[in-house]
Amino acid sequence: MDGAELAGQILYTWLTLVLGLILLPSAFGVSLGISEIYMKILVKTLEWATLRIETGVAKQSVLKNSASVGIIQRDESPMEKGLSGLRGRDFELSDVFYFSKKGLEAIVEDEVTQRFSSEELVSCNLLTRTNVNFQYVSPRLTMVWVLGVIVRYCVLLPLRLTLAVIGISLFVIGTTLVGQLPRNRLKNFLSEVVHLTCCRICVRALSGTIHYHNRQYRPQKGGICVANHTSPIDVLILTTDGCYTMVGQVHGGLMGIIQRSMVKACPHIWFERSEMKDRHLVIRRLKEHIALKEELPILIFPEGTCINNTSVMMFKKGSFEIGGTIHPVAIKYNPRFGDAFWNSSKYNIVSYLLRVMTSWAIVCDVWYMPPMTREEGEDAVQFANRVKSAIAVQGGLTELPWDGGLKRAKVKDTFKEEQQKNYSKMIVGNGSLKSELD
Numbered sequence: 001m002d003g004a005e006l007a008g009q010i011l012y013t014w015l016t017l018v019l020g021l022i023l024l025p026s027a028f029g030v031s032l033g034i035s036e037i038y039m040k041i042l043v044k045t046l047e048w049a050t051l052r053i054e055t056g057v058a059k060q061s062v063l064k065n066s067a068s069v070g071i072i073q074r075d076e077s078p079m080e081k082g083l084s085g086l087r088g089r090d091f092e093l094s095d096v097f098y099f100s101k102k103g104l105e106a107i108v109e110d111e112v113t114q115r116f117s118s119e120e121l122v123s124c125n126l127l128t129r130t131n132v133n134f135q136y137v138s139p140r141l142t143m144v145w146v147l148g149v150i151v152r153y154c155v156l157l158p159l160r161l162t163l164a165v166i167g168i169s170l171f172v173i174g175t176t177l178v179g180q181l182p183r184n185r186l187k188n189f190l191s192e193v194v195h196l197t198c199c200r201i202c203v204r205a206l207s208g209t210i211h212y213h214n215r216q217y218r219p220q221k222g223g224i225c226v227a228n229h230t231s232p233i234d235v236l237i238l239t240t241d242g243c244y245t246m247v248g249q250v251h252g253g254l255m256g257i258i259q260r261s262m263v264k265a266c267p268h269i270w271f272e273r274s275e276m277k278d279r280h281l282v283i284r285r286l287k288e289h290i291a292l293k294e295e296l297p298i299l300i301f302p303e304g305t306c307i308n309n310t311s312v313m314m315f316k317k318g319s320f321e322i323g324g325t326i327h328p329v330a331i332k333y334n335p336r337f338g339d340a341f342w343n344s345s346k347y348n349i350v351s352y353l354l355r356v357m358t359s360w361a362i363v364c365d366v367w368y369m370p371p372m373t374r375e376e377g378e379d380a381v382q383f384a385n386r387v388k389s390a391i392a393v394q395g396g397l398t399e400l401p402w403d404g405g406l407k408r409a410k411v412k413d414t415f416k417e418e419q420q421k422n423y424s425k426m427i428v429g430n431g432s433l434k435s436e437l438d
Helices: 003-027 034-056 077-083 095-109 139-178 185-204 236-241 253-265 279-290 351-355 380-395 413-428 432-437
Strands: 208-213 224-227 245-249 269-271 298-300 326-333 363-369
Touching: 003 139, 003 185, 034 139, 139 185, 139 253, 139 351, 185 208, 185 236, 185 253, 208 236, 224 236, 224 380, 236 326, 236 363, 269 279, 279 298, 326 380, 363 380
Parallel strands: 208 363, 224 298, 224 326, 245 269, 245 298
Antiparallel strands: 326 363
8 A cells, every 4th residue: 555545545534533423413413422521531631730730839829719810909999989088179189199099000900901811710721821820830740731732733633624624615615505595484494504504513623512501592583692702703602503694894815705605695794894884874784684573683792802701891882772672692711621712913813713723622601691672761872781781790701891992992082081070070069079078
């Protein structure tokens, strides 16, 4: 047997195993138990690694129970209360100390930019040590880490790349073929089958383990599904359990090919960059979609950017001005097995996918929540904040009022002016401080 025949035999055996043991079961939404066995072995290994580190470090370096590594103790009280201990009713020069203190806190450790970097780990995951407590390495642990690198890059990565290529290829071919059919129930049914099947294959390419909760509240047709946003794979996570109409900007390259094939089979809503700036046009097209109650629910991420799996930031009000029923969904990843957060300012999409595919697995929980509607007298901003709070509580995430757009933009002047107005009201005697003192 020459080299070409040997290579062909190896490739044939490899594809047969992938097709029989992984591809077909994942396409039908069933499991042969291989993933469960893999996760049990992985959990035991990571527990051993963490215990090894804990026993190897000095007693004064005992691991903290919290993932928070804040280096300052913040005073979260409002301006009026914070100044009440430093000043009387009139302007005093000592007021500058309060603002200086707040400014130094923001310089040392603000609560916005830290949401755009990977969250700290509470246990070792044999990938990267993002916590100073995980610097100790024993010879035995080093050997396990090296073995893990070999497994991740020489076994898991080729397997996952194979599944990803097959899943994306089938998706493009399937949606293109279904798109040739006239619009009817058969086309809608086949489109949902293609979307569900191929997304399940792609999730299996990430060794995804997803736990869905409260499935009786899954988004219904004619509604709007809103969720917190951590990663581009949020779409795969949700589409594995149901089909949605996507809303987003038109892209080029491979993503553009996928988008063009998708819209042939399903009425996804893609916008040109110039249209995205026209908020009224976007809202009009979304209203037209939800007016048709037989259409798939719209999937929207109101934060507008990826947050690092620890918090929920400001929801843009546009999604809540449309009307209709809102179906909140909370997504929470387990960072112990891999970092799902996409820091787009640091990694391009190819580097990000390589990091994800060389992690141990993507494990997450998805909570479907009871539908919510806009109450009488409630404006879009209040409604958005109410939905955001519900998602934060359900997912165990920190709720922040800040705009995720601060990831790339400067603080808006309106934010600065609001603080200036509050302070000026206190000086002239119209603020809440004087009211409380009186």
